[in-house]
Structure formats: C-alpha cells, structure tokens
Amino acid sequence: MQTYLDCLACFMSQIVRVGQLLELPERDCLNMLCEFSADLAEIELADPPPKTSIRLYQMISRYVGSPDPFAAIKRESTEKALALYPRLQKRVAAAPDPLSLAAKFAVAGNVIDFGVASQFDLAQELDRVLDHGAFGHWQEELFRAALEKAEWLLYLGDNTGETVMDRLFIETIVRETATPVKYVVREAPIINDATFADALAAGLDACATIISSGCSAPGTVLELCSPEFLELFHQAPLIISKGQGNYETLSGVSAPLFFFLKAKCRVVADHLGVELGDLNLVRG
Amino acid sequence: MQTYLDCLACFMSQIVRVGQLLELPERDCLNMLCEFSADLAEIELADPPPKTSIRLYQMISRYVGSPDPFAAIKRESTEKALALYPRLQKRVAAAPDPLSLAAKFAVAGNVIDFGVASQFDLAQELDRVLDHGAFGHWQEELFRAALEKAEWLLYLGDNTGETVMDRLFIETIVRETATPVKYVVREAPIINDATFADALAAGLDACATIISSGCSAPGTVLELCSPEFLELFHQAPLIISKGQGNYETLSGVSAPLFFFLKAKCRVVADHLGVELGDLNLVRG
Structure with a gap:
C-alpha cells in the first residue's frame, strides 16, 4: 500500500x-x-x-534518549492481556467452534496500538466479539480450507499484548490441526511492536518457534528483511499477517497471505472497503 | 486560546x-x-x-487561483439551509419557548464547518436538538438575563449556511425582546466563513444591520479588526459569539460575551471542559 x-x-x-x-x-x-x-x-x-x-x-x-521508549507501556500491555488470558482460554475451550472464537479474539487484540491511538479498551473490544461486534470481511471458510492443507504456517505478529491473543489462537490451531507455527517478531523495538523479548513474555515460545523478520519497521518491508526470513516467507504454505502495519507493507505481495486486522484508520478502512473500526479476516 | x-x-x-x-x-x-x-x-x-x-x-x-475557493460550497450551504428554514420557523413559532429552541437551532447550525470536516448532516444535527441532543454547558438563564438588560447586541457570525439559523434566532430575539442586532461578518472570504454577501444571501439584512469586523481570519482577532468594529465591540452591552473560531480568538477577552458553539475538536472540547460534539451556550 x-x-x-x-x-x-x-x-x-x-x-x-x-x-x-x-x-x-x-x-x-x-x-x-x-x-x-x-x-x-x-x-x-x-x-x-x-x-x-x-x-x-x-x-x-x-x-x-532510549532505544525502546515504549518498554514500560509494552510490559503493562502484556500484563493486562495475561490477566485476561485464563478467562479467554476458558471461553474458547467451551465455545462450539473454538478456532473461530480464538481467531476473533486474536483480531480484537489488534485494538492495542500506540501508533494509532493513546487510549483503547482491550477488555471491551474482546467482549464486543462475543456480542457479534462489527466485522468487515470475514473469510474464515477460505482460511480454514488453507489451514487444513498447510504443513506449517508463518504468523506475522504485530503489537505487544495482542501477542497473548495470538498465543491463544496459535494454541487452538495446534490443538485442532497440529500445524507447526513460526511466530515472527520485529528485529528491534519500534513503537509498541512485539520483539523477541515481548513474544517470550507473552508465553509464545510454548506453542510456536519465535523468529525475527530482520526488519525494524512497524510492518514487514520485504526489502528490509533478513535472507533467512525471506526464505521462510517464500516457502511458507500459509501466512497469517496481523495488523495494519503488516497489511500496509504486504497487501500487494503475491503470497498465501491471510490478513487479520482491525481497520484503525480511514485510509486502511477505505483500502479494505470496510467501515472504520471493523474487524477483518481477508485473503491476500 | x-x-x-x-x-x-x-x-x-x-x-x-x-x-x-x-x-x-x-x-x-x-x-x-x-x-x-x-x-x-x-x-x-x-x-x-x-x-x-x-x-x-x-x-x-x-x-x-481564486480569492474565494469555497464560493460554490457556500452557495450550496445557504440554499440547503434556506430550504430547511420554513420548517424550522414553524417549529420555533409553535414551541413553548421559541427563544430557547431558536438558540438551540443556532448552535446546531454550527455543525457546518469545512475547516473541521468535509462531511456533516445539518438536518440530522437540527433534529437531534429536538431529541434532547448532547449539550455541554447551556447557560441559557444567564444569557436571557443579560438579553433583557441589553439595549442592543453584537452578534459575531461564523459559517455560511449557519447564517440562516442565526437569522431565525435573531428574528426570534427581535420579536420577543425588540433588541436591535448588529450582525458581524468577516472582511474577506476565508474557508466557508460568512462575508457580507453570504449574510445577505441568508436574508440577515431583514432583521439585523450587517457589518464587517475588518478581520479576515476565521475568527475575531481583535488586533486585526477595524477601529470602527473595535469601537462597537467595546461599547456592546451584549455579544453573541458563534463558533470555534470566534471562541478561540475571544475566550480570554474581557467583554460581555456569550459563546454559542459546537465543540468540534478535542482541543476546544477540553478547553471548554465538555465532550467532543457537545452543543454549548457559555458565558465568557
């Protein structure tokens, strides 16, 4: 984009x-x-x-005067999300379709984003999912069909805190389909985007292999990624891309991409053809 | 401010x-x-x-490449507002308190503003007033007390189209209190702010004397106003100031001011201590 x-x-x-x-x-x-x-x-x-x-x-x-000005804010986001995790985990386990609910929680978690706003309510956003909150594109059937065929998947993370909802989604994927997951983080701190340490703090190492894209943008700019990541990216049979930054950098790229994101600004909402604030699951 | x-x-x-x-x-x-x-x-x-x-x-x-880029937009705003005028006039005439309703319509008309947004719905905003829409400060009693004592009043206009609601309010003031009104316009076109010609098109000459502030800012910057206007401003026993631009330029000024405005941005809403979007009538 x-x-x-x-x-x-x-x-x-x-x-x-x-x-x-x-x-x-x-x-x-x-x-x-x-x-x-x-x-x-x-x-x-x-x-x-x-x-x-x-x-x-x-x-x-x-x-x-700091390489990671959002360090404290990120710590707090992870703590808050981890406090919600047991309740979300129970809800997913008890749901008629755990994978679907975990996917929705993962996108609702994308409300966390200090690049776009200083204030948001994670708990409220998660509750709204249960009340059939505003969805734009939601191509879950296409995604499930792709997931059934994929031998492994690449999962491009986005914001710290949202990582905890990513973990719940990945745990559900692993339990239901036994698909191995590689979880991708930013190479260095930028805004509140998740780095290796932030993904570890969310407990993602228990359900996925955590790797860096080699890129320090708040998105996945392929020309700035490491050769190791690019090899995985081009081999991946399925890629989950979380958030606006990854959408903005990969929306025109030819790859087996599924974008999971909340449309948080007018420009991205218009590009997607949805309403501002809508939650989306859309094939690339 | x-x-x-x-x-x-x-x-x-x-x-x-x-x-x-x-x-x-x-x-x-x-x-x-x-x-x-x-x-x-x-x-x-x-x-x-x-x-x-x-x-x-x-x-x-x-x-x-034009001294008045908003000329067509302003013409359209006046036409749309004039089309609503007969219905609003009937509603005011039939209201238990015509002055109060006309004041509310005048502030609701302040939703017109191409400096702040490209889209708004005037008819919806006027309807919302009847449904007890969101009011912040609404010091109508203080205003009525001041109006009863005032021998004449200075009315600082704001946007073109909103002028038609100003006309209805001024007609109601004149009918109920016989107070003569001087309606103030910008010296030259800026955004969609009302100039002499725009006030004339709204029919304000039938109920008020139209004068220029001498200032071409989208507000009333006293140091840029004409000596003639400043004399009136300092003599006026009561001043109605419409809109954010006049609020931003006069909020700290010592004068018998009443601000009538919709809080259309975060900064002004915070300065007023109200919610974004609230309609206000507040003493200066």
Whole structure:
C-alpha cells in the first residue's frame, strides 16, 4: 500500500500524540514536528507508511534518549492481556467452534496500538466479539480450507499484548490441526511492536518457534528483511499477517497471505472497503 | 486560546482535507504540506489558531487561483439551509419557548464547518436538538438575563449556511425582546466563513444591520479588526459569539460575551471542559 497524503498528516499527529504519551516537553514535540516536516518533500509516496515511520520513531527514540521508549507501556500491555488470558482460554475451550472464537479474539487484540491511538479498551473490544461486534470481511471458510492443507504456517505478529491473543489462537490451531507455527517478531523495538523479548513474555515460545523478520519497521518491508526470513516467507504454505502495519507493507505481495486486522484508520478502512473500526479476516 | 501542538498537526490535516475537497491535484496538496511545514518553527504558539490559519487559507487560495475557493460550497450551504428554514420557523413559532429552541437551532447550525470536516448532516444535527441532543454547558438563564438588560447586541457570525439559523434566532430575539442586532461578518472570504454577501444571501439584512469586523481570519482577532468594529465591540452591552473560531480568538477577552458553539475538536472540547460534539451556550 502506498503512502497517502492523509498518512503524512497522520505522521504529524503521531508525533504530537506519542510525544505527549511519553511525556516529552512541549518544546521537544515542536522540534520533532519541525525536524520531521523539514524532510517531508523527500518522502517516497510509493513506499508503504511503515517504511517511512522508521525515521519517525527513530527520531522519537533519539529525543527520549532510549532505544525502546515504549518498554514500560509494552510490559503493562502484556500484563493486562495475561490477566485476561485464563478467562479467554476458558471461553474458547467451551465455545462450539473454538478456532473461530480464538481467531476473533486474536483480531480484537489488534485494538492495542500506540501508533494509532493513546487510549483503547482491550477488555471491551474482546467482549464486543462475543456480542457479534462489527466485522468487515470475514473469510474464515477460505482460511480454514488453507489451514487444513498447510504443513506449517508463518504468523506475522504485530503489537505487544495482542501477542497473548495470538498465543491463544496459535494454541487452538495446534490443538485442532497440529500445524507447526513460526511466530515472527520485529528485529528491534519500534513503537509498541512485539520483539523477541515481548513474544517470550507473552508465553509464545510454548506453542510456536519465535523468529525475527530482520526488519525494524512497524510492518514487514520485504526489502528490509533478513535472507533467512525471506526464505521462510517464500516457502511458507500459509501466512497469517496481523495488523495494519503488516497489511500496509504486504497487501500487494503475491503470497498465501491471510490478513487479520482491525481497520484503525480511514485510509486502511477505505483500502479494505470496510467501515472504520471493523474487524477483518481477508485473503491476500 | 493559544495554539496547541495538536492544532499544528490539525493544520496539516486541513491542508489535505481541503485540498481534496477542492479537487486540487495530489502534487499541489503535497507542495502545500511542504510549503506550510517549512515555516512551522515560526508559528507563534501564543497566537490563537485562527490567526495562523490566515496564512494557511491564503496559501490554499493561491494554489486554487481564486480569492474565494469555497464560493460554490457556500452557495450550496445557504440554499440547503434556506430550504430547511420554513420548517424550522414553524417549529420555533409553535414551541413553548421559541427563544430557547431558536438558540438551540443556532448552535446546531454550527455543525457546518469545512475547516473541521468535509462531511456533516445539518438536518440530522437540527433534529437531534429536538431529541434532547448532547449539550455541554447551556447557560441559557444567564444569557436571557443579560438579553433583557441589553439595549442592543453584537452578534459575531461564523459559517455560511449557519447564517440562516442565526437569522431565525435573531428574528426570534427581535420579536420577543425588540433588541436591535448588529450582525458581524468577516472582511474577506476565508474557508466557508460568512462575508457580507453570504449574510445577505441568508436574508440577515431583514432583521439585523450587517457589518464587517475588518478581520479576515476565521475568527475575531481583535488586533486585526477595524477601529470602527473595535469601537462597537467595546461599547456592546451584549455579544453573541458563534463558533470555534470566534471562541478561540475571544475566550480570554474581557467583554460581555456569550459563546454559542459546537465543540468540534478535542482541543476546544477540553478547553471548554465538555465532550467532543457537545452543543454549548457559555458565558465568557
């Protein structure tokens, strides 16, 4: 997906919102706005937004003086999600169709995203799934057919905390279909995206092999991924791609992709052809 | 009210949204974003946002190649509002408290605003008033007490189309209290703000004297107003100030002000201490 003009305006909003969330002084936020906008003309609109946002979040890290400004926020997200986990696990086990419910919880978990908003309610979003919340595309039958045939699957993670719902979904996949899963994390910290350590904290090592994409964008920019990851990506018989960042970077790529994401901005909702806020399961 | 960092990000969104609304080529919108952001460091945060947005809308006018890029949109807004007028007039005449209902319609009309959004539903907003829609501050008793004592009143207009609801409110004021009204418009076209011609098209000359503030900002920046207007402003026993732009420029000013506005952005809602979208009548 290309970078739209709305994305450029959104980058400016992100600087302000994230600066305030990380309690940076107003002067620093203003300087970041000026610094980022000074190079606005150099942004390649053909690039997907997550590629451009590498520069944005590296700048924020520099101002905060930390390679992982969201470390505390990520810890808290994992703790909150783990506190919900036993209840969700029981609900999935008792459901008439555990795989379907676990998939829905996994997408609802995608509400966690400090790049898009500073506030959200994970528990409420999970409850809404049970009340037949707003779904856009939901091609579950296509996904199940692909899952039945796949010898293994590549699962591209997204946000920290959402990782716990990913774990529940993967555990359900493994229990129902015995399909081995490789869970993919970002190479280095960016926003609240899950790294190796964040995936470990969510307990994903118990049900999947955790690997890095080699890419530090908040998405999967193939040209920035490691050769080892690219080999797996091109061999994978089935790929689950979580979240907007992975959708923005992989939506035009030819691969056996299924996108699981909440449409959290107007640009992505329009690109998907759904309403803002809808939960989606859609074949690539 | 000062300019907040969120306002700077909002200026960038406005460039994109207004550029798209006016069907400017994407390249022009990108150039406008670059041009505006190049001078970001020079923006005085102590200034109210409407003062800064003069530069923004002058730039848009230059790119469009017209001193009044919103002329067609404004004509359409007036026509749509005039089509609703007979029905609203009947409702006000039949209401147990005509002044109160006319005041509410006047604030509901403030939903029209192409600076904040490209889409809104005027008829729906007016209907919501009848269904006891969301009100924040609503100091109607204070306003009525002030109105009873005032020998005349200054009414600071805002958006074109909203002018028709202003007319209905002023007609009701004149019928109930015989208070003469001076209706204030912008000196020159900016966004969809009402100028002399726009007020005339709404029929305001039949119930009020139409005057210009001398200021071409989408608000009332006193230091940019004409001496003639300032004299009236300082003499006025009562001032009705419509909309966010007038609120942003006059909220700290010592004068017998009553602000009538819908809180259309987070920054103004927080400044007022109300929810986003609330309708307000609040003493200055």
